[in-house]
Amino acid sequence: MKYRQRHPWDISPREAVEIQKRLQGEVVRSNDFGEISHVAGIDVGFQDGKAIAAAAVLNFPSLELAEYAISRKPVTFPYIPGLLSFREVPAVLDALEKLSIEPDLILCDGQGIAHPRRFGIACHVGILTEIPTIGVGKTRLTGSHEAVGEKKGEWQPLLDKGEIIGAVLRTRNGVKPIYISIGHRIDLETSIRYVLASTTKYRLPETTRWAHRLASMPKRVNSSTNPEKTG
DNA sequence: GCGACAG
DNA sequence: ATCTTGTCGC
Numbered sequence: 001m002k003y004r005q006r007h008p009w010d011i012s013p014r015e016a017v018e019i020q021k022r023l024q025g026e027v028v029r030s031n032d033f034g035e036i037s038h039v040a041g042i043d044v045g046f047q048d049g050k051a052i053a054a055a056a057v058l059n060f061p062s063l064e065l066a067e068y069a070i071s072r073k074p075v076t077f078p079y080i081p082g083l084l085s086f087r088e089v090p091a092v093l094d095a096l097e098k099l100s101i102e103p104d105l106i107l108c109d110g111q112g113i114a115h116p117r118r119f120g121i122a123c124h125v126g127i128l129t130e131i132p133t134i135g136v137g138k139t140r141l142t143g144s145h146e147a148v149g150e151k152k153g154e155w156q157p158l159l160d161k162g163e164i165i166g167a168v169l170r171t172r173n174g175v176k177p178i179y180i181s182i183g184h185r186i187d188l189e190t191s192i193r194y195v196l197a198s199t200t201k202y203r204l205p206e207t208t209r210w211a212h213r214l215a216s217m218p219k220r221v222n223s224s225t226n227p228e229k230t231g
Numbered sequence: 232g233c234g235a236c237a238g
Numbered sequence: 239a240t241c242t243t244g245t246c247g248c
Contacts, residue, residue, distance in 0.1 A: 044239085045239070045240095046239055046240075079237095081235080081237070081238090082236080082237085084237055085237095088238075110237045116236095120237070121237075121238085135237085138237080138238085139237065139238090140236090141235095141236070142235085142236080142237090174248095
């Protein structure tokens, strides 16, 4: 997968905010894609000042692991709420670039437009790769919502300043809901459908679970680790 | 000024 | 994100 360099990464937090304001207007909030046969999950872990990004590609709708890639890069940007993508995306793009299969949809670990400036990590990845993306957050960054029904599939709109910026979705009966929002080239209802279609018996979608496992996998000099068979 | 704050 | 064991409940 190739991507376009839209801005430098060696910038200040202040410049990062300006970049978000500039690129936010390019986010497409409606469906703009064809058949989905491969869904990817991306996640980033940290170790010894390095960001370890993992991209896991699953066949859709079977959800079997088709391919994965991992990238390790020095961290150059601090964690600042609202500017998460400037810390994680460089490593994510590196991992995505290593894939031979170009995913048709990417589920990102974090928010999409459910962000103060409507430009969370899912939007950032979507704009740079031009691949449809969905934001899947484990906790809330901004917005408010009513109590969510306890049954799997039930959800409540996430509101901010009178705008629906996402959905708080119950992916398992009686388990803490997750935060879904548009990343790029897909609408909210469709995002919810794909997240549910990518979820089996756990709270988080299989894409996210695979990426998280791979990103937190210890680096071994003797490769005795094989995700294909470890299951 | 005070509280909130993805990973 | 990461530091970290046991424990309550289906």
